[in-house]
Amino acid sequence: MNQRKKPFQIEAFKHKVVVDPKYAEKTWKILEHAIHEIYNKNSSNLSFEELYRNAYNMVLHKYGEKLYSGLVTTLTAHLKEISIHIEYNQGDSFLEELNQKWEEHNKALQMIRDILMYMDRTFVPGTHKTPVYELGLNLWRDYVIHSNGIQPRLQNTLLNLILKERTGEVINRGLMRNIIKMLMDLGASVYQEDFEKPYLEVSANFYRIESQEFIECCDCGDYLKKAERRLNEEIERVFHCLDLKSESKITKVVEREMIANHMSRLVHMENSGLVNMLLDDKYEDLGRTYNLFRRVDNGLCSIRDVMTSHIRETGKQLVTDPERVKDPVEFVQRLLDEKDKYDRIISLAFTNDKTFQNALNSSFEYFINLNPRSPEFISLFVDDKLRKGLKGVSEEDVEVVLDKVMMLFRYLQEKDVFEKYYKQHLAKRLLSGKTVSDDAERSLIVKLKTECGYQFTSKLEGMFTDMKTSQDTIQGFYASHGAELGNGPSLVVQVLTTGSWPTQPSVPCNLPAELSLLCEKFRSYYLGTHTGRRLSWQTNMGTADVKATFSKGQKHELNVSTYQMCVLMLFNNADKLGYREIEQATEIPAPDLKRCLQSLACVKGKNVLRKEPMSKDIGEDDVFLFNDKFSSKGLKVKIGTVVAQKESEPEKQETRQRVEEDRKPQIEAAIVRTMKSRKVLDHNNIIAEVTKQLQSRFLPNPVEIKKRIESLIEREFLERDSTDRKLYRYLA
Template identity: 40%
Template sequence: MVLYKHGETLYQGTKKLIAENLDKLANEYIVPAFPTHVDADPLEKAQAGELLLKAVRKVWDDHTSSLSKLRDVLKYMDRVYTKSKQVPEIWDAGLLSFIEHIVRAPIQGHIISAVLNQLFDERADVSVYKRDLEPVLLRESEAFYQKEGSHLLETCDAAEYLRRVESRLDQEESRAHHFLSSQTSLPLRRILEEKLISPHLSTIISMPNSGLDVMIDLDKIDDLARLYRLFVMVPAGIPTLRKALRETIIRRGRDINSASLSLEGEEAQEDEDVEKSSKAKGKGKARAGNAGSQVLSLALKWVQDVLDMKDKFDKTWSGAFQSDRDVESSTNEAFEAFINMHEKAPEFISLFIDDNLKKGLKGKTDAEVDTVLDKTITIFRFLADKDVFERYYKGHLAKRLRLGRSVSDDAERNMLAKLKVECGYQFTQKLEGMFHDMKISAETMQAYRNHLATTSAPDVEISVIVMTSTFWPMSHSGSPCNFPAELLKTAKSFEQFYLSRHSGRRLTWQPSLGNADIRARFNSRTHDLNVSTYALVILLLFEDLADGTSLSYQDIKSATAIPDTDLQRNLQSLACAKYKILKKHPYGRDVNPEDSFTFNADFSAPLQKIKISTVAARVESTDERKETKDRVEEERRHQTEACIVRIMKNRKHMTHNDLVSEVARQLSSRFQPNPLNIKKRIEGLIEREYLERCEDRKSYNYLA
């Protein structure tokens, strides 16, 4: 028909057919379902509305089914006629007819009313759930989990309790998702948290044989991770965990400290008992370096125990506590607390580093040593008195450098770099100066050997380290000692050479820091001995004496001028230790001013080369420890005053509180200054007119 120009007739006829079919469907389905009582009962009204909507849906389904078939038949008309005439396609025209004949008045109002009633009914169902069902569900759940929590605590250990609670949470989440309103999930979860977790935080952590301590001891990472996941759900969970971790770390740390102190006390008592026994019998055996070796063994054990504990808690923190920064802060505070409870912590840490940087360590590669030192730095970081550590470290480093005992120059400088990162360049300035002195000394000795090659060389070969007095831990005046003629000649030769190259300088010999290699002839064989410079001077006194000739303690002291303390230690090393190069009369462990000594010509040992270690000085007495503490306090006073002047020179004017805070901040890398001491130093600087107090009495000005 479209081809024969009858498209209009076909289009209009189809629309008429659609309208007639809609009227037929309306009379068949909608009219019987049309509401008849406007003011009917709400229930009847709702039922009538539902019937009307079902009738409309029936008509809609039939109508769209018919339209679909018509569209298939009239595709050509839609493609040609409707586009040329710009009229709706037959599908769209059919939808418009449905709106006109079915949806609009007089039925439109009733359809809208029926839809609204359906919505109101749906809302009413939710309201009933929220008003009647959910409160009962939550109330019963609360009572159930109240009993459940008590029951589980009585029947389960900590790990099992946590597993049950986590399982309950998962079950309720699934139950709410499948059977309840999604809105019930959150209040139900809160009930579980309030009844199974919040009230029992401390109980779970402190359960005997299964709580936090046991989980940590047995490396129960999964259980600890579960504990963290559950604790993080409630507000008090993480604070409770942090407190418990801090307490357990400090308790464990105190045990390590106590073990160290008790071992030290036992060994000190043992030494005292041996000494008393020796005196009673009139004889004894000195143990060279005994006190020093005891301190070293205690230090190594203490530091290793602390490192092992730090490793354990680091693994727990990363593996179970999701690297929680708040938890890390608490563990660090705890380590800092117990480490600073041990008065020898600075010395022990320095000894541990010293032991790892010495030559001759077995079973450790450079990488392993570096790893250990990295871990040690984490403990060093917790030290409050870093200036005390520096004092010990400087002494240990000086000994390694003087005796050539460093595992490598790179390892030493790597350690210095670590300390520099932690404390700044001022902390390592003197330590780096020691390395510089070693380098310059090596160059100087090479130049001196070249010089000797062109002149008459002394009989004794010498190797000198020229140490800047402000860098090295030593007496500025030098220890007195009368060198034998052959040693004095060699010393003068080097001194003249050095001063010819460095005018205006003064050399002070430090025999207490030196050592010597000598060849000694005994009846059975010859031995090469490595001894201290003092021991060398003592042994040379016996060189020209007849066999069996003795020298008294006073004779040796007069001839050598060695101080009593050093003289006794060196005589003890030569006559009372493992290798008895001299004989002491009377035989005994300690050296007294009444003793006399002879050369032991009958000495023999299986080794050709023998090192005679100087008997270590005793552990500091109470008076010596007080003297050391006083020296540290004196240094701190100078550092505090220098810091105050430096700050005020830069700022010119500061309030008291700001100045104290800034001084404490800048000095914290070395030690923790007391605000009262800072105030005293400020008063001292005011008296010396470096500062002046302002009229407000609360601030200061810098005086140029």
């Protein structure tokens, strides 16, 4: 049989355990004595194991309250004595004594906490009392730090130490750091109320006074150096002595008192403010200004606004100065120099800040478009660089120049005007063979295509195609007619497609008989090989090489324009000709003929003709003679045509009129595209949408857009709404 086992059970004592009524008092006296010994630095004679056991037993026998209250009383008494002792110390020894007593108190607390560990773990949580170590800190705060004789002295002593350091004296940073750490250990509120708050108030007052003194006697650059130094000093002091959380607070005080409150006065300071820094390229001062002003609200805005205003004002003076615009190449070079200058400033001083770069771009866009001739001048600048080339520079340097020009091109609102002029200048370079290199020309066209699309450059690329085709054509002409041409004059013809090249009026000019015959042979050859085509001669765009013999058999090869050749060859049969005779024989238009004769007779070193009477201007009664005494060191002599670099006022008006005519179909196309997709749209929205579509090439005039809308209504592409005249409908 299985017997059931009785469960194991612990029974209570049969008799009551009697505790000595004086046990608690005796035990506490032992512990109290130990605390006194610890504070008196006699802890080496104590048995911490026995003390721990006594404290353990008191808690075990329900005397935890007596133990805890006795601890509070004993610690309080000791701290009151310590407080009085600290108060007796004067001068520098005050902080040293406070620091020493704090260290001793900390060590004592650690020993007491070890002895009372069991109370800390069981009694304290159950009764929601303060743990031993924290209790010791609180009592130190209440009876030492917050005592009437210590609290104000401690605050003033710490603030005076900081003031001494600010005025150049050396202080005991290690001692200060220990005292500040004590305040932090006593709690964030103690550190903030007893030190940080008055520290910030005193600092604000100090920097308010100092900044006023500095700004009265320093220029902007020196003031900012002092402000930067003060800011760095405060950051360093926080790092070495204070709570790291104080850094943002004290830097805000310095920033407010030394920068924000004087921001406007600093940037506008006479002879040393921001404008002077910009003018003199003071990168270090500008960088310091940027780094300090970025710390305060609206600081960078104030710098940016002053910079923008300055750039716009100087740029406006540059593009509207009558003296500056006399030389288009120098005009554009100044723009590029200004752009380089501010690009360097933004890069070196403003850390490539995008907002400053945008401000620079908007400023350039503003003032470049104040001068309606900017597109023409930029094209002339390109023409100068690609025609003459840059002396002593590589192709990479040419690329750099072209990239800079493209920056200016992006600012143009009337890119189609630039296109008009660029096409004319490119045509002259290609036809005269004066381009620096085809690679450079094509590189710029690629850049323009990337910027504005294929449509912008399609005709420019067609010009290069025509030049290549013309080489093949002239080779074919000489291959088929070489034998019959003999040793007469040679002819090189560029056949240009009307749609790709700038439209030029067909200017009449009577060519010498031998050349006229050669031209007719080429015409017959070309029209015989190409059906349905028409040729018209552009003699105003040609050049010629003429061999001339002067006195004593001296021979030179003259490089001249076609017009100049026609004039010179008249002197094969005459030694003396009047202006009217030359005009009648050549039928060259009067303005062109006068420039032609001026270059042949009035330019020193190139005067193969003589003029009577001698003067710089050409009159209708002037007489011209072959200058038999002409001489030159070189065998080849290039005689340029005296011609204005810029367009004359009538030419400018004509170009503007052609541009306006070219814009009309573009505006109409944009209107139709918009209406085709939207079907119904009001007037203001059409204006906005068309402007948005075309602004990459030009900014259309709202009045012109309205005229184009009226034209489309007349041609029944659009119609007005019957009830709302400002509403338009697309007619499919």
